[in-house]
Amino acid sequence: MLILQTLRWGAEHGHGxxxxxxxxxxxLLAIEAGSLYPALHRLERRGLxxxxxxxxxxxxxxxxxxxxxxxxxxxxLEESKWDxxxxxxxxxxxxAGDMV
Amino acid sequence: xxxxRFRWRYWIDLFRGRQLEQDLDEEIRAHIALEMQxxxxxxxxxxxxxxxxxxxxxxxxxxxxxxxxAWAWRxxxxxxxxxxxxxxxxxxxxxxxxxxxxxxxxxxxxxFWRHERFFHRGTSGIxxxxxxxxxxxx
Numbered sequence: 190m191l192i193l194q195t196l197r198w199g200a201e202h203g204h205g206x207x208x209x210x211x212x213x214x215x216x217l218l219a220i221e222a223g224s225l226y227p228a229l230h231r232l233e234r235r236g237l238x239x240x241x242x243x244x245x246x247x248x249x250x251x252x253x254x255x256x257x258x259x260x261x262x263x264x265x266l267e268e269s270k271w272d273x274x275x276x277x278x279x280x281x282x283x284x285a286g287d288m289v
Numbered sequence: 290x291x292x293x294r295f296r297w298r299y300w301i302d303l304f305r306g307r308q309l310e311q312d313l314d315e316e317i318r319a320h321i322a323l324e325m326q327x328x329x330x331x332x333x334x335x336x337x338x339x340x341x342x343x344x345x346x347x348x349x350x351x352x353x354x355x356x357x358x359a360w361a362w363r364x365x366x367x368x369x370x371x372x373x374x375x376x377x378x379x380x381x382x383x384x385x386x387x388x389x390x391x392x393x394x395x396x397x398x399x400x401f402w403r404h405e406r407f408f409h410r411g412t413s414g415i416x417x418x419x420x421x422x423x424x425x426x427x
Binding site for chain 2 (some may be wrong): 203251
């Protein structure tokens with residue numbers, strides 16, 4: 190979901206995705222290459238993202254990933270599931286009776 | 290699992306195996322180069338930046354191996370390996386009364402099944418495993 194969310198704002202290469210997730214989470218989350226690249230390839234295999242080779246701003250050829258229509262749909266679904274999960278956990282942590 | 294897509298991806302991956310390998314090599318090289326450049330821009334020396342970038346990636350071989358596992362033909366290849374191993378083990382041990390085709394005899398199939406279950410049923414699959422219901426009114 191984090192990768193799909195990052196790609197919502199436009200095409201990005203693997204390194205950029207890792208940096209973006211780190212920066213947006215206030216450096217709380219760090220995604221290692223060993224987790225990032227397999228995840229990107231799995232998402233691509235599932236048709237949620239696709240890729241093409243481009244030259245980055247510092248003249249380095251890199252593989253850029255972007256969200257597909259199926260990816261946008263999946264992101265919306267994952268977001269709603271996540272919201273439900275957060276709501277459920279919050280209710281368990283602070284039951285209605287405890288809230289004053 | 291969309292089996293139509295899987296079969297299609299399997300053939301694409303199989304014929305593009307060498308290209309996929311080259312692309313992955315180049316992708317990891319680009320990652321290291323971009324990490325190095327970012328560190329040099331921050332004021333680190335080239336040697337320091339290279340060492341730190343390689344440390345950040347940790348093991349290039351492991352990254353590649355983990356990424357290859359995401360390719361469709363690798364899944365089929367691993368299932369075939371498991372099948373050969375299961376046949377071999379069965380032939381050697383001759384355990385009486387043991388069913389041959391258990392899902393745990395095929396780790397790749399089991400892992401693939403769990404992975405697909407996770408990705409296609411989302412958190413509900415995990416929650417169900419833990420005995421927690423995520424459905425219902427909220």
